[in-house]
Amino acid sequence: MPPQDDEDRKLFRQAMHDVQPLRAAARVAMPARRRAARARFARAERAAVLAESLAAPGPFIETQAGDELLFRRPGIADSIVRRLKRGEYRVEDELDLHGLRGTEAAAALSAFLQRAVTDGRRCVRVIHGKGMRSGPRGPVLKQTVNTLLRRAGPVLAFTSARARDGGTGATLVLLGKR
DSSP states (O other): OHHHHHHHHHHHHHHHTTTTOOOOOOOOOOOOHHHHHHHHHHHHHHHHHHHHHTTTSOOOOOOOOOOOEEOOOOTTTHHHHHHHHTTTOOOOOEEEOOOOOOHHHHHHHHHHHHHHHHHTEEEEEOOOOTTTTTTGGGGHHHHHHHHHHOTTEEEEEEOOOGGTTTTGGEEEEEEEOO
C-alpha cells in the first residue's frame, strides 16, 4: 500500500477510536390489518391513475376514413408491432363501437380498457368502423379511438387490423401487464 493510504487509515482510526456501533433494534412486524389497508390503498391509487389516463380524449388526432392506425410506445420493439399487425396475438376481448356518438364511444372504450387491464387481457380488438359516411367531420369514432388509445397508459401499441379482421375499421390493441 502507498504511504498515503496508511496515513489516511491511521487518521480515520484515530477519529473513530471512541465510536460505539449502534445495537440492532428488534424489528417490529406491521399488523396484518395495516398491511391490508396499505395494499387496498395502493390498488385504489393504481385504479385512479388508470381512470385518469383513460379520461375524455380532448382534441382529436386527425385521421381519414382509409388511414391505417399505427402506434407504439418508446421501448416497444418493431417486431412486436409487426406480430400484432399480422394477427399473431390471440384477441382476448372485443368492443364494437358502431352506432355510438363520440362521447359515448370514449366512455365505453375507457371502461372496456380498464376492465381488460384489470382482467389481465393482453390483446383486444376495438371495432370503430372506417367512417366512410361520417361527412365533413371525418371518421369520428376512429379519431376518438386513435386519440384515446395514444393517451391511455396501459396501451403499449396498436395497429389497424388485417383486412379479413376488419382492416382500417378495427384496431388491435396490445396492453401492458397489470
